[in-house]
Amino acid sequence: MTLSESIDEMAWFEQALLALEKSGPTGRASAAFIRQRRVVLGFSCQSTTGAAWFDWRRWWLVWPRGGVFLNTDYAIGDPDDPRLYALIAHEAEHLRQGVHEALSVRGELLAWQLHDDVLTEASAASSAPLWEELRSLAPDSRADLERARQIMRHLAGPRYRIHWLPLYPLGKEMAYRFRHIFCPNGPVNS
Numbered sequence: 435m436t437l438s439e440s441i442d443e444m445a446w447f448e449q450a451l452l453a454l455e456k457s458g459p460t461g462r463a464s465a466a467f468i469r470q471r472r473v474v475l476g477f478s479c480q481s482t483t484g485a486a487w488f489d490w491r492r493w494w495l496v497w498p499r500g501g502v503f504l505n506t507d508y509a510i511g512d513p514d515d516p517r518l519y520a521l522i523a524h525e526a527e528h529l530r531q532g533v534h535e536a537l538s539v540r541g542e543l544l545a546w547q548l549h550d551d552v553l554t555e556a557s558a559a560s561s562a563p564l565w566e567e568l569r570s571l572a573p574d575s576r577a578d579l580e581r582a583r584q585i586m587r588h589l590a591g592p593r594y595r596i597h598w599l600p601l602y603p604l605g606k607e608m609a610y611r612f613r614h615i616f617c618p619n620g621p622v623n624s
């Protein structure tokens with residue numbers, strides 16, 4: 435029996451959702467999204483991440499199953515811990531964004547900013563200068579997204595594969611690159 439099977443997974447996530455609902459307006463909206471969409475919640479084995487919005491071992495037709503999956507290491511954690519329910523809100527935000535936005539630096543920046551909103555409303559946010567800077571970055575500025583990528587890598591560690599993602603969601607990124615082939619000196623942020 436694995437660690438996550440030895441606890442009542444459904445009860446753990448229900449308690450975490452109740453804590454998220456009580457944490458503030460951002461957490462309440464996130465929990466409402468999870469309940470309305472009947473988002474799958476669970477623990478899964480993850481070697482490089484603390485949480486994910488899909489699980490490679492659970493498939494739905496030809497796609498990995500969407501949901502919010504926390505690393506099994508957190509199964510012994512307290513579901514009332516803001517750091518854990520903020521992770522749930524972060525991954526749920528990726529599901530709300532959809533695949534293209536979620537797989538971009540822009541989508542990550544927005545999810546990190548929402549993550550920090552949940553922590554701020556729960557009086558558990560970090561006051562580290564890099565977090566403050568991350569909060570101030572604009573998701574539509576390529577220069578800010580480049581900086582966000584550096585900061586997120588620094589905060590999450592070298593195994594965080596943010597450098598694999600395009601800055602903008604895929605369609606917008608391709609349109610940007612296509613335009614700049616023909617107009618290399620055009621506006622940088624358009």
Ligand SMILES: [Zn+2]
Nearest residue numbers: 524528542545
């Ligand atoms: Zn994320």
